Amino acid sequence: MRRRSVNARTLTTKRAAAREFARHGSGYILVAYLAAALVLRRRRGRPARADATVVAAVAAIQPFFEWTLHRYVLHAPPTSIAGRPFDPGAAHRGHHRAPDDVAGALLGARYAAADGLVVAGLAAALGRLVAGPAGTITGAAAGQGALLAYEWTHLLAHTGYRPRTRWFRRLRAAHLRHHFRDERANFGVTSRLGDRILGTAA
Ligand SMILES: [Zn+2]
Numbered sequence: 291m292r293r294r295s296v297n298a299r300t301l302t303t304k305r306a307a308a309r310e311f312a313r314h315g316s317g318y319i320l321v322a323y324l325a326a327a328l329v330l331r332r333r334r335g336r337p338a339r340a341d342a343t344v345v346a347a348v349a350a351i352q353p354f355f356e357w358t359l360h361r362y363v364l365h366a367p368p369t370s371i372a373g374r375p376f377d378p379g380a381a382h383r384g385h386h387r388a389p390d391d392v393a394g395a396l397l398g399a400r401y402a403a404a405d406g407l408v409v410a411g412l413a414a415a416l417g418r419l420v421a422g423p424a425g426t427i428t429g430a431a432a433g434q435g436a437l438l439a440y441e442w443t444h445l446l447a448h449t450g451y452r453p454r455t456r457w458f459r460r461l462r463a464a465h466l467r468h469h470f471r472d473e474r475a476n477f478g479v480t481s482r483l484g485d486r487i488l489g490t491a492a
Pocket residue numbers: 385389395444448465469
């Protein structure tokens with residue numbers, strides 16, 4: 291989809307944020323992945339206790355996955371591998387340069403398509419680990435749900451929407467602090483647990 295420059299702070303309601311979210315490709319791609327995984331899972335029969343275990347495992351690991359990726363990949367300095375430039379943090383540096391730009395705050399269609407597959411693979415492996423082969427597809431679905439939650443929460447944190455709950459007010463303040471005061475703190479986006487446990491909460 292065509293990139294438009296919209297200042298996230300001008301979006302002051304969840305509805306306005308959702309409308310803007312719907313003008314970008316990432317949400318559609320992640321919802322499509324999630325729907326595909328749920329259809330595949332449904333074909334294998336009714337939900338079982340193992341599914342709940344897998345969803346809980348994915349939810350438990352998400353804060354630390356998010357923290358690790360943000361801390362070590364998105365904030366990695368540019369380097370080179372076998373003489374070729376390798377800069378996995380380029381897009382994120384762009385987001386730090388222009389934190390109010392909606393398009394930069396979202397993954398974008400290409401990254402969503404690629405990241406969705408990577409997350410599906412990792413979460414499917416986790417699902418298999420905790421619940422055997424039956425947990426694979428549920429893991430992939432839970433991973434997409436987590437990535438979708440990340441995408442929406444991150445966008446909302448950058449908008450002018452005033453949080454109604456203390457939980458989101460703190461979450462949003464922590465992310466904005468990461469942007470505007472200390473890039474070495476508050477790497478969590480959907481949760482502050484990773485920062486609390488790993489010592490980077492500010
Ligand atoms: Zn951000």
